[in-house]
Amino acid sequence: DVKVTQSSRYLVKRTGEKVFLECVQDMDHENMFWYRQDPGLGLRLIYFSYDVKMKEKGDIPEGYSVSREKKERFSLILESASTNQTSMYLCASSLPPPGQGGSPLHFGNGTRLTVT
Amino acid sequence: SQKIEQNSEALNIQEGKTATLTCNYTNYSPAYLQWYRQDPGRGPVFLLLIRENEKEKRKERLKVTFDTTLKQSLFHITASQPADSATYLCALAGNAGNMLTFGGGTRLMVKP
Numbered sequence: 624d625v626k627v628t629q630s631s632r633y634l635v636k637r638t639g640e641k642v643f644l645e646c647v648q649d650m651d652h653e654n655m656f657w658y659r660q661d662p663g664l665g666l667r668l669i670y671f672s673y674d675v676k677m678k679e680k681g682d683i684p685e686g687y688s689v690s691r692e693k694k695e696r697f698s699l700i701l702e703s704a705s706t707n708q709t710s711m712y713l714c715a716s717s718l719p720p721p722g723q724g725g726s727p728l729h730f731g732n733g734t735r736l737t738v739t
Numbered sequence: 740s741q742k743i744e745q746n747s748e749a750l751n752i753q754e755g756k757t758a759t760l761t762c763n764y765t766n767y768s769p770a771y772l773q774w775y776r777q778d779p780g781r782g783p784v785f786l787l788l789i790r791e792n793e794k795e796k797r798k799e800r801l802k803v804t805f806d807t808t809l810k811q812s813l814f815h816i817t818a819s820q821p822a823d824s825a826t827y828l829c830a831l832a833g834n835a836g837n838m839l840t841f842g843g844g845t846r847l848m849v850k851p
Contacts, residue, residue: 656838664843665842665844666783666828666841668839668840681838713782725832727773727785727788728775728783728830728839731782732780732781733780
């Protein structure tokens with residue numbers, strides 16, 4: 624079974640702090656994704672990566688950056704946390720890009736981030 | 740604009756009945772559609788995929804239909820059980836290279 628592990632289940636940070644959310648997958652998947660999930664808004668794609676050192680913006684990249692130095696690890700960075708970034712953050716991985724083959728996403732259990 | 744709509748109100752049904760959840764979309768031409776289950780405090784888990792040229796897909800007690808004319812997918816759980824209580828998300832992608840976009844999900848509550 625694919626395992627996607629997010630380093631923290633809960634995080635509380637202060638406004639203006641730099642925040643790192645880490646995600647590791649153990650199935651050698653090329654593709655990794657970061658979503659945020661908010662009530663009434665569903666899952667929204669922040670960034671994704673097709674390969675090491677490659678990244679693409681999703682629908683809501685503002686205020687975020689990502690890093691993919693190794694295939695198994697994809698980090699989400701909040702450069703200067705703000706209260707509107709309080710959310711559930713979900714990492715996922717997959718085989719070929721969903722649009723090209725329908726491969727399902729395998730999600731981690733999320734990091735609930737609170738910015739005060 | 741593009742939209743994926745799932746009933747935001749919870750669906751309450753009695754154990755043993757068939758649950759039917761709806762996913763409607765506009766301004767998409769999806770190559771396929773996926774359904775996921777999400778339990779509280781957990782990430783979504785993939786359940787089923789149905790492609791644009793398929794009318795229906797089954798997996799155990801689950802059945803998904805896909806009507807590209809109506810721009811709608813229906814997700815059925817037959818002989819529902821309290822353990823089926825969760826939020827169910829649909830997600831779809833357009834042509835090759837497009838990312839998955841998720842609906843807001845529908846919460847299902849199965850009462851014993």
